[in-house]
Amino acid sequence: MSTLTCDTCVAVDSFFSGKRAKKKYKKYLKSGADQSTKKLIAALIENDVEGxxxxxxxxxxxxxxxxxxxxxxxxxxxxxxxxxxxAISKTEGERRNHSEKLSYHYGNYIDLAEELGSADIVTLDKVICCFDDMKELVAISSSKATELYALIFPRNKWWTRLIVIFGNMMFALLGKGFRIHLHPEKEVEAVVEGNGFERVFYYNNILWQVIVYGKKV
Ligand SMILES: C[S@@+](CC[C@H](N)C(=O)[O-])C[C@H]1O[C@@H](n2cnc3c(N)ncnc32)[C@H](O)[C@@H]1O
Structure with missing residues (x-):
């Protein structure tokens, strides 16, 4: 039974499900995380994540x-x-024998934010591009990071704009509610900086940008 309170999240839940989710897990087991995600993980680990x-x-x-x-x-x-x-992440946690260190919370993060509270590091990898209200999602989530805040989201270039237009047309034709959202980097960054962060790491490939922000002292 769904406990999702917004249409965007209902569409997201239905899109990232079934065969698509299983295929992604199979790929992950074979070749690990996406290249941009590997860059982010390496950047975070370089900062020392012990404890x-x-x-x-x-x-x-x-x-x-x-x-x-x-x-x-x-x-x-x-x-x-x-x-x-x-469900897949839980399976992977069991496979790696560290389930006891993980807690799972199903829903729109905006609804869960108060209950989940803060953390040293907050990450959103390819998430804000699935969500229409970037400002609320980024404002709330960045306010919960005490040390580092990390985002991966698409670059706003002519080729990514074309991909988004065609992708969203396809989703509409297929009757799917899911849409990709391109958020201008300056708008995203203004919200993060407003919560007292500055960039400490940047990487991009042709599609994605990986940005880590550190809390200003
Ligand atoms: C494109 S997938 C990325 C998954 C993973 N980070 C990766 O890179 O493989 C987007 C993820 O964001 C989640 N998501 C999107 N909007 C969300 C929201 N408002 N609250 C919680 N999760 C959300 C989706 O359910 C999905 O798991």
Whole structure:
């Protein structure tokens, strides 16, 4: 029974489910996380994650939380609007024997934010591009990070704009409610900086940008 309170999250839950989720897990077991996610994990681990707490929002099958726990993080709260991704991440946690360090929270993070509280590191890997209200999602989630706040989201370039237009047309034709959202980097960054953060790491490939922000002292 769904406990999702917004249409965007209902569409997200239905999109990241079933065969799509299983296929992604199979790929992950074979070749690990996506290249951009590997860059983010490496950047976070370089900062030393021993004993830190993590809040992984939209972590999906869990590349970030599983790797950070193995690198020494003490615990991870995983908030996700996809029930199937949560189920897969639980399986992976059991496979790696560290389930006791993970807690799972199904729903729209915005509804869960108060209950989940803060963490040393907060991550949103390819999440804000699935969500229409970037400002609320980023404002609330960045206010919960005490040390580092990390995002991966698409670059706003002509080719990514084309991909988004065609992708969303396809989803509409197929009758899917899911849409990709391109959020201009400056708008995203203004919200994060408003919560007292500055960039400490940046990487991009042709599609994605990986940004880690550190809390200003
Ligand atoms: C494109 S997938 C990325 C999954 C994973 N981070 C990865 O890179 O493989 C987007 C994820 O964000 C989640 N998501 C999107 N909006 C969310 C929201 N408002 N609250 C919680 N989870 C959300 C989806 O359920 C999904 O797991």
């Amino acid at each position: 830190i707490t993590l809040l992984d929002i939209g972590g999906g099958l869990g590349a970030i939380h599983h790797e950070l726990i193995e690198a020494g993080a003490s615990s991870a709260k995983c908030a996700d609007a996809s029930a199937d991704y949560i």
